[in-house]
Amino acid sequence: MALLDVCEVSDWLKDDGSSAEGASVDKVNHFSFAAHGREFAVPPGVDPAEFLRPFCSSADGVEGVKINLDHGTTTLAFKFQHGVMVAVDSRASAGSYISGQLCNKVIEINPYLLGTMSGGAADCMYWERMLAKECRIFRLRNKERISVAAASKLLGNMVAGYRGMGLSMGTMICGWDNKGPGLYYVDETGTRMSGNMFSTGSGNSYAYGVMDSGYRYDLTVPEAYDLAQRAVFHATCRDAYSGGAVNMYHMKQDGWIKVSQGDVAELFYRFAKEKN
Amino acid sequence: MSYDRAITVFSPDGHLFQVEYAQEAVKKGSTSVGVRGKGIVVLGVEKKSVAKLQDERTVRKICALDDNVFMAFAGLTADARIVINRARVECQSHRLTVEDPVTVEYITRYISSIKQRYTQSNGRRPFGISSLIVGFDFDGTPRLYQTDPSGTYHAWKANAIGRSAKIVREFLEKNYKEEDMESDTEAIKLVIRALLEVVQSGSKNIELAVMKHSEPLKILDQEEIEKYVLDIEKEKEEAEKQKKKT
Numbered sequence: 209m210a211l212l213d214v215c216e217v218s219d220w221l222k223d224d225g226s227s228a229e230g231a232s233v234d235k236v237n238h239f240s241f242a243a244h245g246r247e248f249a250v251p252p253g254v255d256p257a258e259f260l261r262p263f264c265s266s267a268d269g270v271e272g273v274k275i276n277l278d279h280g281t282t283t284l285a286f287k288f289q290h291g292v293m294v295a296v297d298s299r300a301s302a303g304s305y306i307s308g309q310l311c312n313k314v315i316e317i318n319p320y321l322l323g324t325m326s327g328g329a330a331d332c333m334y335w336e337r338m339l340a341k342e343c344r345i346f347r348l349r350n351k352e353r354i355s356v357a358a359a360s361k362l363l364g365n366m367v368a369g370y371r372g373m374g375l376s377m378g379t380m381i382c383g384w385d386n387k388g389p390g391l392y393y394v395d396e397t398g399t400r401m402s403g404n405m406f407s408t409g410s411g412n413s414y415a416y417g418v419m420d421s422g423y424r425y426d427l428t429v430p431e432a433y434d435l436a437q438r439a440v441f442h443a444t445c446r447d448a449y450s451g452g453a454v455n456m457y458h459m460k461q462d463g464w465i466k467v468s469q470g471d472v473a474e475l476f477y478r479f480a481k482e483k484n
Numbered sequence: 485m486s487y488d489r490a491i492t493v494f495s496p497d498g499h500l501f502q503v504e505y506a507q508e509a510v511k512k513g514s515t516s517v518g519v520r521g522k523g524i525v526v527l528g529v530e531k532k533s534v535a536k537l538q539d540e541r542t543v544r545k546i547c548a549l550d551d552n553v554f555m556a557f558a559g560l561t562a563d564a565r566i567v568i569n570r571a572r573v574e575c576q577s578h579r580l581t582v583e584d585p586v587t588v589e590y591i592t593r594y595i596s597s598i599k600q601r602y603t604q605s606n607g608r609r610p611f612g613i614s615s616l617i618v619g620f621d622f623d624g625t626p627r628l629y630q631t632d633p634s635g636t637y638h639a640w641k642a643n644a645i646g647r648s649a650k651i652v653r654e655f656l657e658k659n660y661k662e663e664d665m666e667s668d669t670e671a672i673k674l675v676i677r678a679l680l681e682v683v684q685s686g687s688k689n690i691e692l693a694v695m696k697h698s699e700p701l702k703i704l705d706q707e708e709i710e711k712y713v714l715d716i717e718k719e720k721e722e723a724e725k726q727k728k729k730t
Contacts, residue, residue, distance in 0.1 A: 358582040
């Protein structure tokens with residue numbers, strides 16, 4: 209509209225859709241998969257990424273206040289001949305304070321899709337529930353379940369719009385679709401990778417050590433359960449930010465099952481007995 | 485009072501006149517026929533004779549939307565161009581986000597929703613085209629859909645749009661046989677026979693495109709169409725002879 213142009217208002221109206229009425233006919237609609245604009249209103253003139261940068265980048269932050277956006281947890285997932293194993297710890301930490309020992313770090317999106325969470329608990333829970341909503345809408349619109357590739361792409365696209373604004377989320381999307389078992393790692397920068405084995409969180413290096421030394425594609429199901437559980441357990445032993453219990457899921461062709469929830473203390477004594 | 489000025493307005497007896505007028509515009513367009521076989525999908529269009537100095541190749545009524553979907557339209561060519569452009573972008577956008585090619589139903593639904601949006605906003609008129617969208621889903625199922633200016637779409641085994649669509653559709657209803665559709669040549673011949681009913685001067689005015697699963701779109705050239713037309717005429721003669729005998 210001419211008046212809007214004269215007042216040079218177009219810069220800060222941007223993509224909130226309240227500008228020219230003609231735009232509504234061509235506006236982004238439900239076919240443009242979640243690549244839409246901001247979920248949250250940002251006041252004009254404020255750039256969240258710029259605001260956050262000094263707190264994260266320099267050694268002391270701003271006047272001694274530094275925000276550490278680490279992923280304090282251990283989660284892992286690997287593909288093998290009988291599907292996908294998913295194992296996570298259950299400790300929630302706020303700095304050096306343990307705020308919970310039995311939090312649920314796996315979101316059950318649908319009977320064929322799981323998402324793990326590491327990083328900021330709120331970010332993970334919120335965005336993965338948004339993903340669950342999008343997956344459900346996809347199923348209703350297209351009369352078939354969403355593929356693992358598409359689901360992970362949706363999540364990656366959703367958070368990529370908030371890059372630099374302080375989201376903290378490292379997740380693995382695991383599922384079984386008509387291309388077979390699927391495993392994708394997605395994080396808050398929008399990174400999205402497909403692979404056979406991933407581990408995220410502060411305890412991931414310990415978990416990788418155990419997984420890498422015991423992993424074969426042709427593991428049997430009990431061997432895979434043992435490997436996944438052991439990897440997370442050893443990570444909880446060494447990493448201060450991981451602990452509580454080991455939650456394990458097995459993604460099969462006809463859906464996932466929750467294998468076990470093993471308290472880390474019990475696992476410690478069980479493995480110690482085996483050594484003797 | 486006339487209820488066809490601002491298209492967002494219904495008439496007292498429930499008509500959207502602009503949409504119905506758009507359908508009239510479609511009826512003026514050249515005929516397009518589509519047939520869905522078992523392993524093949526075929527689209528044939530009536531080619532209007534071009535002026536002497538006009539380059540024939542610039543008039544293409546059959547357009548690919550992606551590797552596995554193509555369409556023909558009847559009605560206003562300029563409107564069709566816009567719809568086709570949007571559909572092509574959506575096909576790629578779908579490939580980017582979902583990492584899979586579109587299903588024919590999905591892109592048909594997308595095109596229909598564009599058309600519907602233009603019937604429900606002021607200052608814009610509906611698109612004056614109907615389209616036949618054919619292709620294969622990635623599991624190998626052949627599909628044929630028809631859309632119209634109101635934004636509705638339906639799946640068909642065989643259909644025609646444009647001028648004389650009614651005559652062609654009746655011909656198809658009489659002559660479409662499920663068993664015949666197992667053969668690719670029979671499907672192609674059915675489209676040609678349907679077009680020959682209404683086209684003026686035979687094979688010169690027919691443009692034909694076929695697609696088989698996982699194969700690219702193939703636009704038949706004049707000689708191939710001629711061959712099919714000759715076959716059809718031979719079959720017709722033999723059918724006449726049979727009739728005369730009995």
